Amino acid sequence: MATLAPPRRSPLSQALAGARHMAEDTSTIWSWLATVDHKRIGVLYGVSAFIFFLAGGIEALLLRTQLVVPENDIIGADAFNRLFTMHGTTMVFLVVMPMSSAFFNLMVPLLIGARDVAFPRLNAFSYWTFLAGGIFLNASFFTGDLFSGELGAPDGGWFGYAPLNLPEFTPGHGMDFWALGLQMLGVASLAGGFNFIVTILNMRAPGMTLFRMPVFVWMTLVTSFLIIFAMPVISVALFELTFDRLFDANFFNPDAGGNPLLWQHMFWLFGHPEVYILILPAFGIISEIIPTFSRKPLFGYPFVVFSGIAIGFMSWGVWVHHMYTTGLGTIANSAFGVSTVLIAVPTGVKIFNWLGTLWGGSIRLRAPMMFAIGTVAMFTIGGLSGVTHSMVPSDYQQQDTYYVVAHFHYVLFGGAVFALFGGIYYWFPKFTGKLMDDMLGQIQFWLLLIGFNLTFFPMHMSGLLGMPRRIYTYDSDMGWNLWNMLSTIGAFTIAVAVLVFMVNFVISLRNGKASGKDPWDGRTLEWSIPAPVPHYNFAQIPQVRHRDDFWHQKYQEDEEGNVVPIVAGAAIAPDAPPGGHDDHDEEEHHDIHLPSPSYFPLIASLGFPLIATGLIYDYALVPVGATLVLVGLFGWAMEPATEEE
Numbered sequence: 001m002a003t004l005a006p007p008r009r010s011p012l013s014q015a016l017a018g019a020r021h022m023a024e025d026t027s028t029i030w031s032w033l034a035t036v037d038h039k040r041i042g043v044l045y046g047v048s049a050f051i052f053f054l055a056g057g058i059e060a061l062l063l064r065t066q067l068v069v070p071e072n073d074i075i076g077a078d079a080f081n082r083l084f085t086m087h088g089t090t091m092v093f094l095v096v097m098p099m100s101s102a103f104f105n106l107m108v109p110l111l112i113g114a115r116d117v118a119f120p121r122l123n124a125f126s127y128w129t130f131l132a133g134g135i136f137l138n139a140s141f142f143t144g145d146l147f148s149g150e151l152g153a154p155d156g157g158w159f160g161y162a163p164l165n166l167p168e169f170t171p172g173h174g175m176d177f178w179a180l181g182l183q184m185l186g187v188a189s190l191a192g193g194f195n196f197i198v199t200i201l202n203m204r205a206p207g208m209t210l211f212r213m214p215v216f217v218w219m220t221l222v223t224s225f226l227i228i229f230a231m232p233v234i235s236v237a238l239f240e241l242t243f244d245r246l247f248d249a250n251f252f253n254p255d256a257g258g259n260p261l262l263w264q265h266m267f268w269l270f271g272h273p274e275v276y277i278l279i280l281p282a283f284g285i286i287s288e289i290i291p292t293f294s295r296k297p298l299f300g301y302p303f304v305v306f307s308g309i310a311i312g313f314m315s316w317g318v319w320v321h322h323m324y325t326t327g328l329g330t331i332a333n334s335a336f337g338v339s340t341v342l343i344a345v346p347t348g349v350k351i352f353n354w355l356g357t358l359w360g361g362s363i364r365l366r367a368p369m370m371f372a373i374g375t376v377a378m379f380t381i382g383g384l385s386g387v388t389h390s391m392v393p394s395d396y397q398q399q400d401t402y403y404v405v406a407h408f409h410y411v412l413f414g415g416a417v418f419a420l421f422g423g424i425y426y427w428f429p430k431f432t433g434k435l436m437d438d439m440l441g442q443i444q445f446w447l448l449l450i451g452f453n454l455t456f457f458p459m460h461m462s463g464l465l466g467m468p469r470r471i472y473t474y475d476s477d478m479g480w481n482l483w484n485m486l487s488t489i490g491a492f493t494i495a496v497a498v499l500v501f502m503v504n505f506v507i508s509l510r511n512g513k514a515s516g517k518d519p520w521d522g523r524t525l526e527w528s529i530p531a532p533v534p535h536y537n538f539a540q541i542p543q544v545r546h547r548d549d550f551w552h553q554k555y556q557e558d559e560e561g562n563v564v565p566i567v568a569g570a571a572i573a574p575d576a577p578p579g580g581h582d583d584h585d586e587e588e589h590h591d592i593h594l595p596s597p598s599y600f601p602l603i604a605s606l607g608f609p610l611i612a613t614g615l616i617y618d619y620a621l622v623p624v625g626a627t628l629v630l631v632g633l634f635g636w637a638m639e640p641a642t643e644e645e
């Protein structure tokens with residue numbers, strides 16, 4: 001081939017080309033900063049969310065240490081306020097949501113037979129904006145006077161009720177960081193939500209009709225729709241709060257005719273769908289695990305899908321159940337009481353479907369399955385206490401007590417976090433080619449289950465005995481001493497379980513047993529490709545003919561209706577050591593074009609914390625941050641998406 005002289009390039013474009021070249025070597029840190037590969041972005045999401053999980057966990061341990069005995073004064077009232085605000089904000093926005101995003105990123109393209117998401121750079125932008133928001137929020141700790149032990153973190157609760165969120169009651173900059181940090185997280189979630197809707201609707205492999213999609217993909221779709229409708233509601237509320245706090249507006253200030261209840265309406269109109277944004281991905285994960293480890297198809301697939309969609313719609317009509325005691329009147333309370341009872345129906349449908357899948361299955365109690373069953377059991381307890389809140393008269397008694405704290409931890413920890421651990425054990429082999437240690441997994445499961453129940457079950461008791469939420473200490477003659485002692489012991493047991501998980505993760509990453517590509521005898525497409533997943537995912541885009549397509553490639557029903565392997569000995573025995581390598585899958589595939597790495601999403605994301613810091617401290621930073629965002633977006637738009645030929 002004749003070589004042509006390269007066209008003359010400006011120094012800037014040469015520098016960019018050099019930087020891009022560095023990013024193409026996947027062993028460098030540059031390649032992580034510029035990656036647009038959904039698998040790497042998934043790993044980044046997962047690792048970041050786990051680090052925030054440790055931070056939120058340490059905050060919880062400090063809270064529980066303060067409450068272990070009555071009249072304790074280890075951290076004091078002010079730090080207590082800040083720590084429970086950060087604990088709640090962290091666990092909701094920086095742990096469960098991004099950990100779910102990690103699974104969306106890692107799994108959705110593999111489950112639908114695609115090579116990447118629809119908008120890989122938007123995906124990178126989501127991640128970096130999330131990270132910027134998370135770091136920005138936590139940076140608020142350092143805005144106090146740390147030398148005198150004064151934390152600067154937000155202190156208005158994760159729900160930030162007005163008028164307590166106004167500077168009169170929460171002076172300092174903590175709540176400014178909170179409002180602006182959450183605003184960034186909203187941008188990140190919106191970008192991710194749109195990306196996954198388009199990915200799921202447009203990028204499915206041929207033959208993958210909507211009703212052949214794995215349930216996890218369905219739940220991702222419903223969650224993404226909830227995200228794009230719910231995040232703008234809290235964005236508006238946060239803008240108004242920022243105007244109130246920084247520019248003397250009066251949206252929520254009753255003295256100037258503002259309305260503090262407006263905040264609660266907007267917060268919970270976002271906040272209740274948010275509950276399902278947190279839990280539906282978990283439902284999706286266990287809907288993949290339970291059939292695989294029961295060796296049966298999911299019982300009542302259409303019911304699981306439609307109940308998920310129904311939950312998505314109904315979640316918009318229940319927010320007042322957070323506000324019964326605000327005086328909206330009996331009509332409003334009754335109507336929302338009814339709608340709240342009704343939303344328990346599709347949730348119950350799902351629980352019966354999971355039980356129906358277990359029923360008569362040949363169940364293998366491996367670590368992923370243990371966590372999935374644990375999810376069903378713990379979530380059901382939380383669901384039942386939720387139904388007791390839906391009853392207006394009983395809610396009047398429970399409002400603002402530890403009974404509520406017990407309830408939502410059963411839902412969000414017992415439900416979401418258990419399922420996320422199950423998902424990690426389930427899909428770890430797909431990305432590492434190694435199994436996590438099952439014995440350590442079982443130990444972690446039981447420690448977590450015991451620690452979790454020891455922490456949160458007693459809160460039902462302390463709550464019914466009248467212990468209010470958010471108090472930093474209590475008198476010794478209230479009858480709450482035993483329950484608080486138990487809760488604190490439980491919290492440290494959870495910490496031990498998390499340590500076991502970390503040990504397991506690290507040693508399995510290094511020395512885990514080789515898994516082969518299909519260690520669980522799986523049903524869905526991801527198990528048909530090599531482990532670790534090659535960067536192009538599928539050497540050939542699969543043609544899908546069934547729900548659970550990969551299962552149908554391995555098994556069929558004979559005349560008597562028995563499930564038999566299609567070719568004798570072809571089925572991979574569960575947990576068998578890996579057979580021959582799929583050498584043909586590991587060849588270089590020069591004809592597959594994947595999007596090139598780009599630094600521009602990161603550059604655009606870096607502008608946001610600068611703008612936010614500028615709004616709080618010095619307006620001069622605002623144009624600097626805005627310029628960075630614009631440069632990032634401009635470069636992103638002008639840079640070719642794939643390597644020039």
Ligand SMILES: [Cu+2]
Pocket residue numbers: 271272275318319321322
């Ligand atoms: Cu709710």
